[in-house]
Amino acid sequence: MKYQYLQNAAQNAADIVILPIAYEGSVSAKVGTKDAPKAILEASNQLEYYDEDMDYSPMKHLSVCVKKQIQNVANIDLKELNTGQLLITLGGDHSITPFVTQEVLKQGSTVVFLDAHADLRSSYEGDKYSHATPAFHLLKQGHKLVMAGVRSLFEKEAERIKVDKNITYFSDRSLQKKSKKEEFLNVLRSLEGDVYLSIDMDVFDPACVPSVGTPQPGGIGYYFATDILEALFFNTNIRVVGVDIVELIPELSTVSQTFAAKLLQKTISYWGKAQGFDTREMNGAQTKMEYE
Secondary structure: OOOOOOOOOOHHHOOEEEEEEOOOOOOOOOOOHHHHHHHHHHHHOOOOOOEOOOOEOHHHOOOEEEOOOEOOHHHOOOOOOOOOOEEEEEEOOHHHHHHHHHHHOOOOOEEEEEOOEOOOOOOEOOEOOOOOOHHHHHHHOOOEEEEEEEOEOOHHHHHHHHHOOOEEEEEOOHHHOHHHHHHHHHHHHOOOEEEEEEEEHHHEOOOOOOOEOOOOOOOEOHHHHHHHHHHHHOOOOEEEEEEEEEOEOOOOOOHHHHHHHHHHHHHHHHHHHHOOHHHOOOOOHHHHOOOO
């Protein structure tokens, strides 16, 4: 598999490492998240290279390695990842996140958790590693959570959110107010240390992303998502260790997977701009192919 038809670099020479995990361990509603990594990468082929927001073509300066797709979280191997690279994981259901963070994130880091659901259950339907449990496991690993976009949760989850000092919480309803959006972005701008960004695609308005595992009314929009990326990546007091995009289900119109592909592109572009790649020599993946 390739990103935007681009040549894959060796992992140790790449700036961006994309890990496709076609894992669907549990399902509550719709099935098909295991098919998302391939569909997102295929949709990336339909995107132009130039970023209209950041005013450069990131892949003229960046190289990418798309690792071989895996189906089992037990097969995650990120030992060769270096500190100068950005890891982007494509799922798969949300249960993959704690398995990735245990490989790349040191204890006491922060996870920015964008999701329509709180995912704070210790188990769901007898499964301790359900897609309804990742936030629980992230806290158990010793991380702090900044949760945003939640609009579906159990009472016990709400009670924990109120008392757990390791959770900073912004409900989806509250984020409809401009002042609350700015407060959330300011929290991201004030973070320090290592940070991991987890994006469950059901955090978005279903009008934008109609096909996810467990859709919910409400949700954030595309441009607010880019504001979130900008607030994080241009915060010079943090190191964004990794990003994941999960819970997408490919559909015939391709709207959902194209949205995810554009989000992937923006993630790469904003990270690259914040790292100063736009001022570096143009010897990236785009320079090694004919594409007109």
